[in-house]
Amino acid sequence: MSQESTSLSFIATPANAVNGEITVPGDKSVSHRSIMFGALAEGTTHISGFLPGQDCLATMNSFKAMGIEIEGPDAEQNVTVYGKGLHGLTAPEKPLDIGNSGTSIRLLSGILAGQRFNASMAGDSSLNKRPMGRVITPLKQMGANIDAAVDGTPPVVTQALGQDQQLNAIHYDLPMASAQVKSCVLLAGMYASGTTSVTEPGITRDHTERMLTAFGYPVTVEGNKISIEGGHKLKACDIQVPGDISSATFFMVAGLIAKEGQITIKNVGMNPTRIGAINILKQMNGDLTVMNERMAGGEPVADILVKSSNLQGIDIDERDVPLAIDEFPAIFIAAACATGTTRLRGAEELRVKESDRIQAMADGLTILDINCTVYDDGIDIIGGQITSGTVDSQDDHRIAMSFAISSLRATGAVTILDCDNVATSFPNFVALANQVGLSLNQE
Numbered sequence: 001m002s003q004e005s006t007s008l009s010f011i012a013t014p015a016n017a018v019n020g021e022i023t024v025p026g027d028k029s030v031s032h033r034s035i036m037f038g039a040l041a042e043g044t045t046h047i048s049g050f051l052p053g054q055d056c057l058a059t060m061n062s063f064k065a066m067g068i069e070i071e072g073p074d075a076e077q078n079v080t081v082y083g084k085g086l087h088g089l090t091a092p093e094k095p096l097d098i099g100n101s102g103t104s105i106r107l108l109s110g111i112l113a114g115q116r117f118n119a120s121m122a123g124d125s126s127l128n129k130r131p132m133g134r135v136i137t138p139l140k141q142m143g144a145n146i147d148a149a150v151d152g153t154p155p156v157v158t159q160a161l162g163q164d165q166q167l168n169a170i171h172y173d174l175p176m177a178s179a180q181v182k183s184c185v186l187l188a189g190m191y192a193s194g195t196t197s198v199t200e201p202g203i204t205r206d207h208t209e210r211m212l213t214a215f216g217y218p219v220t221v222e223g224n225k226i227s228i229e230g231g232h233k234l235k236a237c238d239i240q241v242p243g244d245i246s247s248a249t250f251f252m253v254a255g256l257i258a259k260e261g262q263i264t265i266k267n268v269g270m271n272p273t274r275i276g277a278i279n280i281l282k283q284m285n286g287d288l289t290v291m292n293e294r295m296a297g298g299e300p301v302a303d304i305l306v307k308s309s310n311l312q313g314i315d316i317d318e319r320d321v322p323l324a325i326d327e328f329p330a331i332f333i334a335a336a337c338a339t340g341t342t343r344l345r346g347a348e349e350l351r352v353k354e355s356d357r358i359q360a361m362a363d364g365l366t367i368l369d370i371n372c373t374v375y376d377d378g379i380d381i382i383g384g385q386i387t388s389g390t391v392d393s394q395d396d397h398r399i400a401m402s403f404a405i406s407s408l409r410a411t412g413a414v415t416i417l418d419c420d421n422v423a424t425s426f427p428n429f430v431a432l433a434n435q436v437g438l439s440l441n442q443e
């Protein structure tokens with residue numbers, strides 16, 4: 001499986017102002033799903049604005065290994081997927097290498113559970129520590145022959161369904177607010193006889209539901225219950241991937257904490273299930289203006305104007321947690337630069353991401369002389385003066401990028417170890433950061 005990372009470091013030296021207009025790369029969740037649905041659809045799907053990050057390329061390569069012809073991404077990030085229908089995948093010759101991507105392995109588990117061939121998936125050292133029991137439990141209830149290692153981590157291994165066997169439809173109450181688990185069960189539901197449904201304990205990103213509809217597959221949403229009947233078809237369509245709000249958040253926080261300046265971030269996806277970071281940063285007194293709201297490819301998008309602000313600590317509303325789940329490392333940097341204390345609770349899911357993001361951020365903030373107290377499901381951060389030092393990203397892209405922007409308010413250089421995985425979600429982060437005025441070097 002994937003090699004250990006080769007230890008790229010970032011050296012971020014303080015800078016006063018950020019300025020300019022940028023466009024961030026395509027949304028990771030939408031890019032993954034565009035390949036998956038395109039591959040399982042009948043006809044040719046054209047994708048524009050695809051994210052050429054390692055995570056989405058792992059999804060693409062997995063479908064190529066299962067016989068799907070895919071062209072691109074070209075220089076404009078266009079991708080063409082020649083779909084073969086719900087039953088057109090063929091057995092991969094080797095285990096699928098999923099790299100660093102939790103979304104790929106969990107959504108693919110739902111798809112592979114419905115196939116008539118055996119398959120196996122594993123990834124890098126970070127992914128191979130993440131919990132897969134959360135998808136294996138509902139898939140086994142559906143009659144899938146799927147397993148992971150004894151401790152519930154990858155490899156995830158699926159055995160072919162028998163010639164006359166189909167998955168059973170189930171109702172599943174999600175034990176945690178997870179769009180990956182919800183999507184996994186809905187994808188398996190396409191291969192089940194009858195209607196499969198899930199209820200979620202909190203609203204999570206709804207890109208799967210939106211894309212099923214865009215591909216002409218009926219899906220019903222009633223409150224927090226989503227239902228899908230097996231046996232329908234996906235029909236190829238064109239997908240415009242919006243800019244990733246999770247990537248944009250690093251530049252929102254950069255613009256807010258910088259002592260001077262303003263940044264405009266163009267074409268950011270504004271799906272209501274993803275805007276928790278905007279809600280939280282506005283409550284912290286952040287000067288963010290959402291402009292030119294419009295629809296593109298079935299998803300709302302807008303431009304965001306960000307101005308230097310005096311941030312205030314807040315108690316984060318727990319309802320915003322799943323809507324901002326990937327943005328907390330960057331929000332913690334905003335909290336470190338705010339006046340007073342920011343309190344987060346109900347965010348235990350942060351402990352099972354690419355790293356334990358509560359502990360990884362607390363470790364780095366402590367090295368930079370910011371006081372914080374860690375809880376099982378959250379953290380208190382007391383705003384203060386960020387100093388300088390060497391922090392470990394723990395191989396987690398979002399931890400690396402968050403500490404890179406912390407340098408805007410540091411008294412000296414912030415060195416960040418193990419930054420290779422920034423390429424999983426944001427390949428041109430360093431170039432864009434330097435373009436707006438950060439001082440970021442790599443070695």
Ligand SMILES: O=C(O)C1=C[C@@H](OP(=O)(O)O)[C@@H](O)[C@H](O)C1
Pocket residue numbers: 028029030103177178179180181183205325326349
């Ligand atoms: O469905 C998705 O595309 C994602 C769901 C979230 O994970 P969980 O479902 O584990 O919360 C998120 O953290 C991840 O980056 C992408």
Ligand SMILES: C=C(OP(=O)(O)O)C(=O)O
Pocket residue numbers: 055100101102103104326353354398425
């Ligand atoms: C958690 C993340 O991704 P994944 O679960 O797909 O690895 C992320 O990108 O922050």
